[in-house]
Amino acid sequence: MASSPLPPGDKIEAAFSGAFSKLALLHQQGAQGAVFRATARDGSEVALKIYDANQVEERTRREVAAMRKLTRPTIVRLHSAGGVVIGSANYRYIATPFIVGDSLNDRIARGALSVDSAAQITIDITDAIDELWSHRIVHRDVKPANVIVKPDGRAVLIDLGVARHLDQKTLTVAGYTFGTPGYFAPEHLAGRPLSCRADVFSAGIVFQEMIIGQHPTRQRQELLSKGGLRTATVAPGVPMFVSRLIDEMVAKRAFDRPTPARVRDVLRDYLKMKTGD
Amino acid sequence: MALFGLEGFRASIPEGVKTIDGSIVIACRREFESVAKKNFRKSPYRKHLLLDPQLYLTHLDPARCKSRCAALATYDWFERGDLPEKRTDKSRTQTKWRDKSKRIIHKHWTGKLPTGKALEAAVRSVAQTQTQIGCEAVILAAPLTVNPNSDLALELDWLDRGLHAARRNSLFPSPVYATVALSDRVLSGINPFENAIVDTIIDQISAREIDGVYIVLELSNLSGYYLASGDAVGALLRLVDGFRRAGVKRIIVNYATVAALLAAAAGADTICTGWYRSERRLNLNELPDEDGGIAVPAYYSHSLASEINVGDDLMRVVRAGRLHDFADETEFSAGLLRALRDGKTPGNVPEWEHRKGNHTASRGHFYSAIGRELGAIVGCDEKQRFEYAQRWLNTAVKLADAMSSLSDPRNDPLNSRTEVTHQLGWQKAFEQFMKQRAS
Numbered sequence: 001m002a003s004s005p006l007p008p009g010d011k012i013e014a015a016f017s018g019a020f021s022k023l024a025l026l027h028q029q030g031a032q033g034a035v036f037r038a039t040a041r042d043g044s045e046v047a048l049k050i051y052d053a054n055q056v057e058e059r060t061r062r063e064v065a066a067m068r069k070l071t072r073p074t075i076v077r078l079h080s081a082g083g084v085v086i087g088s089a090n091y092r093y094i095a096t097p098f099i100v101g102d103s104l105n106d107r108i109a110r111g112a113l114s115v116d117s118a119a120q121i122t123i124d125i126t127d128a129i130d131e132l133w134s135h136r137i138v139h140r141d142v143k144p145a146n147v148i149v150k151p152d153g154r155a156v157l158i159d160l161g162v163a164r165h166l167d168q169k170t171l172t173v174a175g176y177t178f179g180t181p182g183y184f185a186p187e188h189l190a191g192r193p194l195s196c197r198a199d200v201f202s203a204g205i206v207f208q209e210m211i212i213g214q215h216p217t218r219q220r221q222e223l224l225s226k227g228g229l230r231t232a233t234v235a236p237g238v239p240m241f242v243s244r245l246i247d248e249m250v251a252k253r254a255f256d257r258p259t260p261a262r263v264r265d266v267l268r269d270y271l272k273m274k275t276g277d
Numbered sequence: 278m279a280l281f282g283l284e285g286f287r288a289s290i291p292e293g294v295k296t297i298d299g300s301i302v303i304a305c306r307r308e309f310e311s312v313a314k315k316n317f318r319k320s321p322y323r324k325h326l327l328l329d330p331q332l333y334l335t336h337l338d339p340a341r342c343k344s345r346c347a348a349l350a351t352y353d354w355f356e357r358g359d360l361p362e363k364r365t366d367k368s369r370t371q372t373k374w375r376d377k378s379k380r381i382i383h384k385h386w387t388g389k390l391p392t393g394k395a396l397e398a399a400v401r402s403v404a405q406t407q408t409q410i411g412c413e414a415v416i417l418a419a420p421l422t423v424n425p426n427s428d429l430a431l432e433l434d435w436l437d438r439g440l441h442a443a444r445r446n447s448l449f450p451s452p453v454y455a456t457v458a459l460s461d462r463v464l465s466g467i468n469p470f471e472n473a474i475v476d477t478i479i480d481q482i483s484a485r486e487i488d489g490v491y492i493v494l495e496l497s498n499l500s501g502y503y504l505a506s507g508d509a510v511g512a513l514l515r516l517v518d519g520f521r522r523a524g525v526k527r528i529i530v531n532y533a534t535v536a537a538l539l540a541a542a543a544g545a546d547t548i549c550t551g552w553y554r555s556e557r558r559l560n561l562n563e564l565p566d567e568d569g570g571i572a573v574p575a576y577y578s579h580s581l582a583s584e585i586n587v588g589d590d591l592m593r594v595v596r597a598g599r600l601h602d603f604a605d606e607t608e609f610s611a612g613l614l615r616a617l618r619d620g621k622t623p624g625n626v627p628e629w630e631h632r633k634g635n636h637t638a639s640r641g642h643f644y645s646a647i648g649r650e651l652g653a654i655v656g657c658d659e660k661q662r663f664e665y666a667q668r669w670l671n672t673a674v675k676l677a678d679a680m681s682s683l684s685d686p687r688n689d690p691l692n693s694r695t696e697v698t699h700q701l702g703w704q705k706a707f708e709q710f711m712k713q714r715a716s
Contacts, residue, residue, distance in 0.1 A: 192476075197480055254480035
């Protein structure tokens with residue numbers, strides 16, 4: 001079904017009848033929808049994601065269902081969600097608290113991060129993956145664009161648009177794998193059932209990207225079919241302890257990867273050891 | 278490492294066997310009422326007790342498998358319709374009640390897995406029952422995986438609900454183990470080290486940070502006492518090794534025949550087996566009521582990785598002057614070996630005489646030999662365990678050849694109890710496992 005382009009912001013704002021105001025476009029999400037910064041009726045700042053209901057209703061429903069369960073500060077929470085008629089078309093929306101900070105994508109574009117900063121961000125990402133997994137949800141699209149780094153250096157994982165609950169049938173379109181090339185775990189690309197370790201793989205690639213300052217394979221997914229590249233090769237000089245952990249995170253076989261909780265705990269210990277806590 | 282016997286078989290573990298560390302209750306072999314008896318745990322073999330809930334047998338045909346279904350129906354996690362839960366008339370003996378239950382089970386047994394509220398009640402009961410009878414861990418129930426392309430949604434639903442129930446309901450938290458019940462249909466003809474479903478199972482279960490796994494292979498194509506499929510042996514090794522690498526604390530293997538020793542070499546902690554064929558492997562086609570006849574003695578030769586028929590094949594070995602190659606001495610077989618060396622035959626040794634039902638010594642010898650071998654790898658590091666398995670299999674393949682050469686397949690074949698074809702498959706599977714492991 002063809003999607004209709006979103007009307008101008010003022011029409012959208014009118015359609016919400018005061019529920020959201022001061023809409024400012026943050027980014028367009030293809031033909032499927034867009035994300036706005038907005039002020040909710042309760043005065044809070046939100047990121048308002050609007051989808052064409054015909055295109056992605058199932059995805060929206062899943063995203064909302066997933067977000068309702070989440071409580072940790074390392075993952076985006078739900079402000080509100082529902083349906084709205086804009087013009088004559090039906091749309092779904094999801095509002096999440098607006099997180100002040102930089103996209104990790106932008107942060108990396110400015111240059112490589114220190115190992116310690118990257119470790120702290122990875123702690124937060126894996127904490128979020130762990131919380132998702134405790135509800136048996138796999139994010140399936142962990143990448144720098146879906147991580148917001150707050151001014152205090154802590155990170156929040158956002159966008160559960162392609163997350164999957166294990167008790168739901170696979171969300172697939174023939175020939176298309178949801179997620180982003182360059183971050184897929186091998187089993188994800190093969191269309192197998194995923195666990196939290198698929199997200200750990202992606203987090204490992206993101207870890208490498210942070211310390212190198214660019215994607216380790218320039219997002220060439222085919223170079224990841226046997227697992228990620230060895231960290232010592234793409235980022236010489238990284239402490240052996242961290243290097244080995246990243247290599248485990250990007251192992252070819254899912255069961256050879258650590259759980260997200262283990263990655264988080266190991267990195268926490270590493271940072272504590274460094275700071276002498 | 279531990280060797281567990283199976284509960285519920287006619288005469289399972291002979292007196293004097295010292296190598297059995299624990300026992301596993303096989304639900305289809307023992308009604309709940311007898312397991313729940315207070316004195317059940319008095320036997321030294323039951324100091325360490327487990328119960329296999331056997332949900333994977335849900336689809337048994339109650340018309341063919343009356344006894345098994347009647348026994349399973351005494352456990353609350355099976356759909357039994359309005360079959361009376363237990364003897365309501367206390368004047369009726371358990372035997373009479375069992376007979377009645379067998380007669381009517383086909384009218385009640387649905388062959389379906391519980392769903393909805395019944396599923397919730399089932400997973401609670403699985404945990405409560407095992408806690409109640411004093412099991413050292415709770416083995417969660419799992420349906421049988423039969424489709425190699427399955428997304429495992431059903432199995433994982435049972436696992437997650439079971440985990441939740443076991444962790445919430447237990448006043449005294451026990452370790453919780455997942456059941457991996459795989460049909461050979463998901464293993465046969467697929468390279469075990471590239472079998473996607475095997476890798477997915479390892480990933481999904483270990484990602485749940487479970488305390489242990491209980492692995493059961495259902496081998497309906499297997500008619501002998503020894504696992505013949507190299508694919509199945511390879512998959513078993515892959516499962517054990519994968520779970521070990523993924524940090525699972527305890528790995529238990531049941532129904533893997535003597536190949537369970539290879540699983541132990543690959544990292545399994547507990548192997549379960551018995552002497553009877555139906556204790557060694559799970560073949561759903563052989564669960565119909567009466568087990569296949571009355572057993573005769575057979576002599577386990579660990580070097581051969583098989584039993585040798587006592588009626589005639591053992592004397593072929595003696596006549597060929599090869600007894601020292603095949604001999605396996607335990608306290609149960611010492612008399613037999615002495616007699617053979619003195620020029621006598623098994624018929625001269627009453628406890629080894631080839632006649633129906635005369636298998637106490639055979640069973641004791643088998644348990645002792647398996648326990649001894651398991652003991653040989655306790656405390657070994659991985660490299661030593663792998664070397665042990667390789668040495669064993671190299672010898673077994675040579676002796677299988679030698680044994681074959683002592684017969685004439687057309688005119689004077691070996692007895693079917695002397696199995697000489699699986700050894701090569703095991704050796705190849707282990708070599709492939711080692712190669713994969715090193716890559």
